[in-house]
Amino acid sequence: MNQKKVLFGFYVLLLSVMLVAGFVSSAAAVDKPAAAVAAKPINIGALNDMTGATSDVGRDYALGIAEAIHYVNDTGGINGKMIKLHQFDYGYRVPEALTKYKLFQRLGCVAVLGWGTGDTEALSPTVTKDKMPYISASYSGHLTDPKKTPYNLFFATDYSTNARAAITAWFDKKWPKHMDYGKRKPRFACSYMFASPYCSAPIKAIKDQATILGFDIGPDQDVSLFAIDTKSQVLALKEFKADLVWHGNTTMSVSATLRDAYSLGLGADHIINNWGFDENLPKMAAKAAEGAMGAAVCAFFGENVPGMDKVVAYAKKYNPGIPADKRLIRTIQAWGDVLILREALIRADKAGKLDGESILKLGFETMNNYEIGLGAPPITFTATDHRVAGAVPIYEIKDGKFKLVEKVDLKSRWPEKWAKEWIGW
């Protein structure tokens, strides 16, 4: 009985300390926004997925965000002001993301580095209302039209553009070599998790592009982001006799599908959305990944491009426990988003205004062919278009390495459609 009482007392004490500490720190946090203007640090929020459905690619991205912020602070910060990063794992849960966003507001964050499509799209009207620049790892095409989502930005070409470019590259380079070329239409199907807004974001665009190029479109296959067995979906693709399959998931489940496609003799080629196309894919799918094509929105980790030396050095400095060959293109993607945010903050700060609207108007939307290096396209944001570029490099896996197949310039090839039709979806 005594022991029970002692334990209960301890529990109550622990809880009380926790609550008091929580409320004290929350009260302190409330005071911060007002006081944090002058030479005090600039607060930036970051939402990352280290434990959820997309953690296979989210972990490396999260490490990249922290390393890139260290780099920004080590190289003078924002005109001398340091960035204070508030980085949270939200486990790819939308309600968690909504709460964290409110917390970022309370902490006085001037911008947020976000993650998934579901939460980014869910938060989009809110960030627009709050005028909070939201730089996401979601490259959903729905976030590129400033008329609807003015405060959503990212440094990369969007999923829809990437998907259009990938199917076009296959049509240009692979289909003419097919034995049925000229005899029939190529057959195309999509494999992705229906329930995930990330996976389904470019479906309408890629099917539109398939129609433009004259494909026969087969039934979509629902493959979970957690899938390790996809045989029934692959058999359905086999029944359709697909020539080309687009994969919209992340690396882990894409590799499972490629392995099953290989073992069941599907005989189709594969094009993959960028979050399923990284250094882990040839490692996990081995031979099954050979010939798979995909869009890479920047250079792969360790590639010989401007700025990569810093990325590699900071990865080594801040996360020495992770060998360089385990790091991924996701780190570079994180740096890409941080570097455009840094530039926007510097420009807005020089103009003397570090509020959301100034960061957007005097920062991001003044970037015209701004080079961040790292193999990323020159960045252009305008007040009417948040698609950074119209050309997408498409890579193919050959002997376990990524080889450039073609740089598909959608903007030059379909200028009318690019300018008037394809924005925002």
Added chain:
Amino acid sequence: MSTTFLPCGVYHENYKQDHAWWQTKFIKSKMFLLFITLFFIIPWISDSYSLSICNQIGYTILGALGVQLLIGFCGQVTLGHAAFLAVGAYVSTLLVLEFPWPAVFVELGLAYPLSIFIAAIAAGLWCVLFGLPSARVKGFYLILTTMAAQFITVDFIITQYISQIGGRGQAFSLPPGTIKVGPWVIDSDVKVYYMMIVLTIICVVGVVNLLRSRVGRAWVAIRDNDISAEVMGINIIKYKLLAFFVAGFIGGIAGAVWISNLAAISPEHFPWFWSLWLVGVILIGGVGSIHGTIFGSIFMVVVMEALQMAVIPLADTYPKLLMDFLFIKEAAFGLAICGFLIFEPNGLAYRWWQIKNYFNLWPFSY
């Protein structure tokens, strides 16, 4: 457990007095203070973050109320309640976005309130469908049928079919201005808060009154011993299904209200984990107690957030603490359930009852 010790000199002379909600002036004053706190002080002193926490508490209470009714009062264990929240949310969203409401309904802001009611009925009926096996099975077998509700409803029907309506993809967008109640556009945390608090109070009062009625007594009889209840003449199938209907109805309200807090809705909002979470809420709050539902919800939301706020200052020294917080949160959830089951199986509600009685009987509490 709900026994109230009356102060000296207070007598009940009829059943009306005996069954009154608030039996003394002191209790009425406390309730008045609570009303002032809920409707004036909290919205006045809270910022957007605090209000979002309050809204989350409201959502958790509404979600857990149905679970409490099924598990705590009717003895029907459910592990798929998020499915009925999802039904409510989707029916309401579809009605608001797709249904051709007469212009006058839209102008008067009646579309959304009506959609909440229709969504609640739909969720109630859907819940009855998955409650049907309760006529034949109980215990672990019933748990499995309720789990099936989650997978059939969210992962299959909503994901594969409902989400395709309108051709947008998986998420229904709810642009600002879509949700309107009367003349008010629900576009801020404080407006969501008021809507949430009103509906939570209505649902809590409704359930408490139901429990005081013949229906509630039948549910409790079924919970305590279904065979004895049947022997006494209670139609146990009817009352079990009624419990499922009411639980689904309240879950539908929770889902329909929650969409006002979101700008988009997708199946990701209703994971199976949320069903588990709701069961955790009533375990911690106290099974078989409406107070327990409220305390459990407050505990689960506020303590987790307070824990997080406590971690933030430490993050200057240990930056990884923030990133690892989700692990801490999940571990705290598991630990809290274990701790309560071992040390306080009757939950927070029992502690509240003890504290209340200590003061009611003071200074002669022995």
